Each structure stands twice: as structure tokens, then as C-alpha cells.
Amino acid sequence: MGHEAQAPYQVVAADLRRRLEAGEWPAGTKLPSRAQLAREYAVGANVLQKAQERLIAEGLLEGRAGSGTYVAQPRERRRMIRSRHRERRGTSPFRADMSDLGRAATWEANSQARTPAPDAIAHRLGINPGDDCVRTDYEFLADGHPTQLSTSWEPMTITADTPILLPEMGPLAGQGVVERMHSIGIHITRALEIPRPGRATQEQANLLGVNTGDQVLLIERTYYDDTGRPVETADIVIPADRWEIAYEFSVERD
Template identity: 30%
Template sequence: MSELLGRLVNADPVVLRRCLHEPAFNTSIGQVRTIRYQVIAEELRGRLAAGEFAAGRVLPSEAELSRSYQASRVTIRRALESLRAEGLVDSRQGFGWFVAAHPLRQSLARLGTIEAQLEASGRRSERRILGFGFVPAPPRAREVLGDDTVLEVRRLNLADGEPFARVTVWCSEALGAELSRSDIERASFLEQLPVELGGASQTIGAAGCEAVDAGLLGIPVGSPVLVVLRITHRSSGEPVLVSEHVFPGHLTEFAVELDQVDDSLTPRGLRLLEAEAGAEETRRFAGSAGDCPRRRPGG
């Protein structure tokens, strides 16, 4: 290899082209590329093992890694693919590459807190209050709660020290007046409200992450996020909270058990067979009755 490289120094174009087509030269270049991606994969593996990137954390982009390691994106991608084959990293459209992690499975069967679901899955839960104060009610909160002024609380939920969800809660003015920032830092709204809760209704949709949330959640702008809009009400049915929850799409999934089967889902074939069997039985009965000789009067 060194001999071939030496021949390239100050070589004229004819010699250069000849060297580039020599099998030994091409084979050596291929070996260097193979070794390079393996070296990069090993370095990234070490950084993952050292905890530099936590589970679920988005990795630097291929372009950033390419600059950092002074390697082509093809080489970087090959290194990342080898780590994916080991189950260490994964990728998703819109996110790029991230440290492999099992998404939190959130049940929709009952009303609960993010903290409780994280702890039930064995993860350490934290909350950071980003904002606390009374504000003019946004349109949705005004429509649901009927107040022109509401208590707005913005928080960031973390799982094992990593951003997991951005949550904004709007509370009716009367109930909000009984809460302090320290109350909300200590426990969730659901645990603090001095009313009996009856449940909640919520809708779940997908969106591209906006810049502010991207900065809080540590994901690229435009990344897929799950957006949950929830209305929590007391046992009497009166709404008391409106909240918005934004989850990075690769960190959570929602599950609901469907216990009952609608009558329309009964296999149609079974109903047809039963109907045909009943009709055949009716025909046989009618036929046998018609075959019986009639008794003559007085006979």
C-alpha cells in the first residue's frame, strides 16, 4: 500500500490512472473503508456504554457525525447500521438515529398520571415546572371551563433524567386559587384538586414538533410527536382541567383493550348457514306433511 501511494506522488495522469486500476490498490482502499466504519462503530459503542447518550436520546445527525469523525456519510451510516444490528440504536423517519429504548406503553383504560405510569414501568419519574400563573384563557380552555382567566401550569416530565413529555394544564380560576407552585412541584394536579374526579375524555393525534417543544424534548424540529388533548371532570360531570400533552413519537405508545364485540362483527357465514338450515328444515317438514294421505270423512 505504501509503495502504491509513493508512486502516486508527483505522478503524471497516465501513471495515476494506471495505479488506481491496480487490484492491490483497490483492495487496500476497501480494507481501509471497512476498518474505518468498524473503528467508528466501536467508538460509538463505547460512548453508549459510558452513558453519554441515554436510552431514547436522539444521536447527532449523520452529517454531524461525518464532520466529527471526518468520514463519509456512507461510512457513518454503515457504522450505525452495525450498532442497530446489535440492538443498541434505531432510526425512524423524521428523527434520525436514537439510542434504542422500549416505548412506554400507556393504557387508556383508566385515568392516571404520567408519573404513575413511568414508575409502574420501573423508570424514575421527575417533573420540572416551567411556568405557573394566571393568564387569559386560551380559546379551548375558555370554551370548556367557561372562565376568562385560568391558572396555567407548564411542566416537563422526565423519565430516568431524560425529557419524556411537555405538559400544559389549564385549571378553572376558582380551583386554581387554592393551589400554589410548591403544591404542583410536589404532586400532580390530579392529586391536588380538592374535588372528587369522575374521569376524563381525550383525543390523540400526531403532529410535527414545533421549535419550542423540540428544544425542551431534545428532538429535531418537525419530528413526529403524539399530542394528547384531555378534559378532566368531576364526578358530577363538570370539567375542571384542560391539558395538552406532547410526547416524542418514539418514546410512548397508547393501548386500549377492546373487550366487547359489536353484533355487526358476527361472522356473516354463520348467520347464513343457520338461516339456510332453518329453511331446509321447514321445507322438509312441509314436504313430509304434504306426503301424508288425507283421511276421508268417515273412513
């Protein structure tokens, strides 16, 4: 069985990508008008527009309202350092990370209480499958651009009937798990992070502004209190083409 024929916009996008990679239009250059390119490729304006939108999503082109389409500057891959010190700053770790890079950190969050814990989450939290948790989905942005996603789970046996039940509401909204738990007498002393390579799902790609199947870094993080009890776990998704993750830790002598 042969390969399915590509859609016309995919054919145009592939050739434009080839020309961009060959340096026909350097970074920052304005492309010929859509009408001109449509005539060159003998396609309709809608096909050309869809091809350019594909390349914009890939970060190769950028559209400027009222001006046209330009060759994008190469995306800078920044380093995000994860260390024990990021939890000691009296603020959200993400806000502290972005502050170190000179970027403004914001996020959107949606919490749902009494969400039954799936089997895998229950195992990580040391609770029974189906036990009530607060699930919070986060979209983190740096200077208004999508940076990472996170889905957090907290057992309601820990936070029910406290002011911190919902992470982004109450007196410590936005302060991070360590500060919030400390306020109710729970002292987090350890975090375990397990990084794995992955590919962006369609939903993740839409939120992060990448393509479905692009490489991402998946981090499974769990916080433990001073008794060794898991008190929160999260799945973090970071686009690999924009960020590299570095782990920093202190070296102690006996």
C-alpha cells in the same frame, strides 16, 4: 427556481448518515477522530463537528466526554399505557407510569396564575375567553431524559383561595390533578383524551431533544368532576419515535 445549495455540514451529515445506515460502523463502534474525518471530507473541524452534532441530535451518534464519538444503540420504543387505573394510585400518573417501566420519574414545572384563557382553552373548560386560569408548563423526564411535555390549565374560579392553587406547591405538590382536586371536595370521575399526530415545533424539539418537524403524539386531555364540569385541561406532547401509547379499559357486562 432550483433548490438552495445545502450547507457544508448538511452535506457531510447526509453522507455520514448514509454510511451509518449502510452498517459501515456498527452500533457501539467508535468513529474515526474528528480530525481524521475532517481531512477525509476536506472540511474544517467546525464543519465536521456541526455535522456530528446534527446526527447526535437525531439519535444516530452519541458523544462521550473525553473518549470520542460513538454509533448510538438504536432507540428503544417503549409502550406507555394510559388507563383508568393510572389515576387510582395515590400519586402522579406519570410517576406511576414510569415506575411500571422501572424508571425514575422527575419533572420541572412553571406555573403562572391569573393567565387569561385563550379561546380554545376557554371552550374546553366551559368558561369565558380571558377568564383567569393557572397555567403550568411541565417538562417530564424518565431517568433524567426528556419524555414528554404538558401545558395544563385550571380555572381560578375553582382553585383560588385554596392550598392547591399552584399545582407544584403546597401540601399536595406533585400528587396529580385527581388527588389535588379531591382534597378540596371536587371528585374527578372522567377523563377525555383526544390523540392526534403532529410535528414538533422548534421549542418542543429543543425541550425533547428531537429535531424540529419530527413526529410527535399530541394528546388533548380534559378532566371532569362528578357534575360533568371540566376542571382541568392539558395539551401533552410525546415524541413518537420513543413511545407508543396504548389505551387500556375494562370491559363490563350488564
